[in-house]
Amino acid sequence: MxxxxxxxxxxxxxxxxxxxxxxxxxxxxxxxxxxxxxxxxxxxxxxxxxxxxxxxxxxxxxxxxxxxxxxxxxxxxxxxxxxxxxxxxxxxxxxxxxxSARRRPGRPRTVVSIRRLVLRLARENPSWGYRRIHGELALLGLRVAPSTVWEILRTEGIDPAPERSSVTWPDFLRSQAEAIMAMDFIETVTLTGKRQYILAAIHHASRRIRIVGTTAHPTHAWVAQAVRNLLMDLEDAGQLATVRFLIRDRDAKYPALMDQILQSSGIATVLTGVQVPRMNAVMERWARTLRAELLDRTLVWNEAHLRRVLLVYERDYNQHRPHRSLAGAAPLRAIPARLEPHQVERLDIRRRDRLGGVLHEYRHAA
Known part of the structure; x- marks a missing residue:
């Protein structure tokens, strides 16, 4: 036409x-x-x-x-x-x-970055309502109407005015990480067919691992003494005053005396639910890492050999191995400063083998 x-x-x-x-x-x-x-x-x-x-x-x-x-x-x-x-x-x-068809009716949509920030604040702070989130946005210099925050939350199926006073188990672990340690037994078998038990503890905040001991017969007296040694190690490291909880399962290897020893140092024992390993997820994840990186790749001759390889692995894990939960740092080593461009051009990286090549550590040449 x-x-x-x-x-x-x-x-x-x-x-x-x-x-x-x-x-x-x-x-x-x-x-x-x-x-x-x-x-x-x-x-x-x-x-x-x-x-x-x-x-x-x-x-x-x-x-x-x-x-x-x-x-x-x-x-x-x-x-x-x-x-x-x-x-x-x-x-x-x-x-x-x-x-008019070329113009979008109504108010313009909220910027995607602000919508993502609103959902992030709601996810990381379950007890915050839309008014509290709106106030936080104002402190960040973002001008958004309270009704807009309400609409964003309602669209995503989140209650804008929640009564979320209950704390979930993951939220509790994250908020109390500095005060939590976890403990567990890991089983392995030597070449002679003898079963060995490894007792290890991990600090949630720093992810530092401690091999408390290894034995073929984890008696109650042995476990009680291993816990005393752990408390002395924490005191020497200056962490005994901050640790307030120890998470463990309901294994019969743990004696009642163990809880009394911990209580005397101000540490409360938190028992996981029956067949609920996720309540001790940090420790369970480390046990899987231990098997994948060491036990499944090493032939263990006897108990003395097991102690030696565990000592090397503990040192490597705490001082060299990077951790995603620590943004790439190691429990006992911070991330180094970023290299300058002229340093990157002259890289000289050396490899050091541990345990006959089972573990590799990379460092700058001196």
Whole structure:
């Protein structure tokens, strides 16, 4: 239709240019001739109404809309003046409809980064309602209406005004990580078929591992003495004052005396549920790492050999092995400063093998 309208407009423009050299009498004669031809055309049509194409309607509406109604009635048209005015109103209405369709209705959507931040604050702070989250955004210099925060939370299925006073087990572990240690037994078998038991403890916050001891017969007296040794080690490291909880399972190897020894140092024993290893997930994850990186790749001859390899692995784990929970640092070694560009160009990395190549440590050459 656009092409037809353009053709019609151009042809009528050339027709108008043809009238420029004509005089007033010639124009009046042509107008009378055109009116007479319209009369003849109406007689031929009889009772049928003339049909106008869309481009014809657009052209006539644009051409005649500026004339007053009396002037339209003086002009002999195939349609009434009201029809021409209606065509013009429809043309303007369609133009406004296309313009409004290009504009998004309502308020603009909130920036994606702000939506993600609102959901992050709600996820990391379960007890915060939409008003508390709105206040935190204001402190960060983000101007967002409280109703917007409400709508973001409601859209994601999060209660905007929660009564989430209960604390989940993972939330408790994260909030109390500095005060929590975990303990567990790991079993392994030597080449002679003798079963060995490894008692280990891990600090949740620092992820530092301590091999408390190894034995083929974990008696109650042996376990009680191993716990005393652990407490002395914590005191020497200056951590005894901060540790307040020790998580362990309900294994019968742990004597009642063990809990009394811990209680005397201000440490409460937290027992995991029956067949719920996730309550001691940090310790269970370390046991899996120990098997994958050491026990499954080393032939253990006897108990003395097991103690030696565990001592090397403990030192490597605490002083060299990076940890995702520590952003790549080791429990007893912080992340070094970033190298300068000229240092990166002259890298000289040396490898040091531990336990016959089971463990590899990489360091800069001296």
């Amino acid at each position: 656009l092409v037809r309208f353009a053709y019609l407009a151009v042809s009528q423009a050339f027709a108008a240019m043809r009238l420029l050299p004509m005089g007033g009498r010639e124009k009046d004669v042509e107008i009378l001739a055109l009116r007479h031809q319209l009369t003849v055309l109406r007689r031929q049509l009889g009772g049928e109404r003339p049909r106008f194409r869309p481009e014809d309607r657009v052209f006539l509406a644009a051409l005649l809309s500026g004339l007053p109604r009396q002037a339209l009635r003086r002009i002999r048209l195939l349609v009434s003046p009201d029809t021409v005015l209606r065509w013009h109103r429809d043309l303007i209405k369609r133009r406004h409809a296309r313009a």
